[in-house]
Amino acid sequence: MHPAASVIAFTTLSGAGYGLLVWLGLLVGFGQAGRSPALVLTALLLGAALVAAGLLASLAHLGRPERAWRAFSQWRSSWLSREGVAALAGFVPILGLGWAVLAGAGPALRDAFALALVPASLLTLVCTARIYDTLRPIPAWHNRWVLPGFLALAAASGGALLWALGVLAFALPPHRGDGVVLLVLLALAAAVKWAYWRHIDRHPGGVDPAAALALPAGSAVRSFEAPHTEANFLLREMGFALARKHGARLRRLCLVLLVVLPALALALAWAWPWLRPPAAALVAGSVLVACALERWLFFAQARHLVMTWYAPQGPGV
Amino acid sequence: MTALPAATPKKLGLVIDLDTCVGCHACAVACKQWNDIGEWGPLPDVDGSGPRPEGAWLNRVHSYDVTTPDGTGMTLHFPRSCLHCEDAACVTVCPTGASHKRADDGIVLVDPDTCIGCKLCAWACPYGARELDPVQKTMKKCTLCADRIYNVDLAPEDRQPACVQACPTRARHFGDLADPESAVSRLVAERDGQALLPELGYRPVNRYLPPRPRRNKAGDTGAPARLEDGHGFDADRASPLLRWLDRVLTR
Ligand code: SF4
Ligand code: SF4
Numbered sequence: 001m002h003p004a005a006s007v008i009a010f011t012t013l014s015g016a017g018y019g020l021l022v023w024l025g026l027l028v029g030f031g032q033a034g035r036s037p038a039l040v041l042t043a044l045l046l047g048a049a050l051v052a053a054g055l056l057a058s059l060a061h062l063g064r065p066e067r068a069w070r071a072f073s074q075w076r077s078s079w080l081s082r083e084g085v086a087a088l089a090g091f092v093p094i095l096g097l098g099w100a101v102l103a104g105a106g107p108a109l110r111d112a113f114a115l116a117l118v119p120a121s122l123l124t125l126v127c128t129a130r131i132y133d134t135l136r137p138i139p140a141w142h143n144r145w146v147l148p149g150f151l152a153l154a155a156a157s158g159g160a161l162l163w164a165l166g167v168l169a170f171a172l173p174p175h176r177g178d179g180v181v182l183l184v185l186l187a188l189a190a191a192v193k194w195a196y197w198r199h200i201d202r203h204p205g206g207v208d209p210a211a212a213l214a215l216p217a218g219s220a221v222r223s224f225e226a227p228h229t230e231a232n233f234l235l236r237e238m239g240f241a242l243a244r245k246h247g248a249r250l251r252r253l254c255l256v257l258l259v260v261l262p263a264l265a266l267a268l269a270w271a272w273p274w275l276r277p278p279a280a281a282l283v284a285g286s287v288l289v290a291c292a293l294e295r296w297l298f299f300a301q302a303r304h305l306v307m308t309w310y311a312p313q314g315p316g317v
Numbered sequence: 318m319t320a321l322p323a324a325t326p327k328k329l330g331l332v333i334d335l336d337t338c339v340g341c342h343a344c345a346v347a348c349k350q351w352n353d354i355g356e357w358g359p360l361p362d363v364d365g366s367g368p369r370p371e372g373a374w375l376n377r378v379h380s381y382d383v384t385t386p387d388g389t390g391m392t393l394h395f396p397r398s399c400l401h402c403e404d405a406a407c408v409t410v411c412p413t414g415a416s417h418k419r420a421d422d423g424i425v426l427v428d429p430d431t432c433i434g435c436k437l438c439a440w441a442c443p444y445g446a447r448e449l450d451p452v453q454k455t456m457k458k459c460t461l462c463a464d465r466i467y468n469v470d471l472a473p474e475d476r477q478p479a480c481v482q483a484c485p486t487r488a489r490h491f492g493d494l495a496d497p498e499s500a501v502s503r504l505v506a507e508r509d510g511q512a513l514l515p516e517l518g519y520r521p522v523n524r525y526l527p528p529r530p531r532r533n534k535a536g537d538t539g540a541p542a543r544l545e546d547g548h549g550f551d552a553d554r555a556s557p558l559l560r561w562l563d564r565v566l567t568r
Contacts, residue, residue, distance in 0.1 A: 001440075061435065061436075062433050062434050062435050063432075063433065063434020063435075063436075063449060063453075063454025063455060064432065064433045064434045064454050064455060065433070067413070067431065067432075067433045068433055070412070070413040070414075070415075070431055070433055071412035071413055071433060071435070072412075073412070073413060073414055074319045074411060074412050074413060074414050076319075076320065077319045077320055077408075077409040077410075078319055078409065078410050078411055078412045078437075079410070080410065080411075080412040080435065080437055081412035081413075084412065131410075131437070134406075134410070135406075135410075135440055135441055136406065136441075136443065136517055136518070136519075137440065137441065137442065137443035137517070138440065207514055207516075207517075211513075211514060212513060212514060213335075213381065213383075213393060213395055213525075214335060214511040214513065214525035214526075214527045215383060215385065215393070215527065215528075216385055216386060216527075217386075218385075218386040219383050219384065219385045219386060220383065220384040221381050221382070221383055221393075222381060222382040222383075223379060223380070223381055223382075224380055224381060224382050224392075225340070225379070225380035226379070227342075227345070227377035227378050227379050227397070228374070228377065230369055230370055230371050231369075231371055232371060232372075232373075232374070232448060233373060233439070233448040233449045233451070234439075234445050234448060237436065237439065237440075237449075238439075238440075238445070304440070304445075305443040305444075305514075305517075306442075306443065306444065306445030309379055309395070309397055309445060310379075312381070
């Protein structure tokens, strides 16, 4: 599948934003807000900005963005529509928490809004993942590792951003616990992605080209003339193929950026606390790039069944 | 609405005969031509008469070299278009309701006025039956010529899909596949018409008639059986001159 910049930006940014909001909601909701209202507000703003930026980027993927409002109507059947509705509804706890902190509302109300951030953000993440994993014509997406992948990467990138924000903007005191939690999150995300890649390598899916042509099973099929001489939408959108060896290299790079580099940075920050700010910036940047790279691979390594007709793979090919 | 009708009283669709299709692309061209002016048109191209023309077509014809398991070689031409599936995920994924399946005749259509061009329906179609219009930026697909088949302004013989009418080998048949007595249903029954990739669960309405077994032995084609083996030369019955030639040439 064609890795469109708009969709990669959308899912990476909004994933990190929702991940950040989930952690923020948990921290505030479970009584850590008193430490710094300014941190809460800044984190909330960052999360909301990432989500909003992601949603704006997703508009660039539409042929007719001026009609985007229509996408809220079919939530009964469409995960894309549900995602839109959930994203919109997700701004209620965001605005609520912002208001509660700014207006100095009682802690009960503040914590209620904070806790509401958690299911609201998770709901949108689940909708996004379901858009992909319900698509039967794309075997690399239609499997049980897609949803955990979206959730784990959001949790990891959101956690990395929140931690980096605390260190960089609020000089949080050195505290080993949060670094360890972050490392666990990153390692978990890496493990889930690795399991996903192993799964799609072992179960590439696809169909027998003979069956796609109503021929007896076992027929060898070779295309000798394409239906059109120039490009078309299908080839642009679904004809993207990444060489296997490049894919393997990029997967390794992704894991290095996602967990190895951040782990080194965290170790340095533990050894020399004055290195904490650059280390935090490095962790956040590295994890975000890893997420974007992962999302790029998620598209680039997914083959749509329509390619069976354009480039039949099977017996005798 | 993107909810699918539980069942449609009629299942209008195409039956495509892969035995007789010669891959001439007449159906694809006739389709492009009609749908450029029809109710769901236009069907514009980018750089239409330039060096790199590109646009949405609702029907694409592939050509293949095939060797069947018994070793028979053949050429297969395969027209690919919307199969008007009963379980059309291209409809249920649509966030706007632009993609819909008609409750009365089962035709799957896109409303060009409400489609936002999100492309999700094209991702959801295994058969590659949807193409984004590069000019209008909305999704285009086969309409089964819904604007012809009921069109009282057309002569009755013209009330059929443009592709069916254009096909010079009559490889394309249009009708109601819900009616077991219809000509198309009888054809499917006689010729073991196939639904493509039923395991995906889309329940396509269109059917493909597989190529008949190829007759590549002389005897199968009605030619004299003696042409079957050797070079068809029967030394005992040939003239002395031919017998002499045969001896010289086989030495
Ligand atoms: S062939 Fe594709 S576009 Fe047509 S109804 Fe089936 S899934 Fe939808
Ligand atoms: S491209 Fe148009 S018809 Fe297809 S899913 Fe999106 S809005 Fe619906």
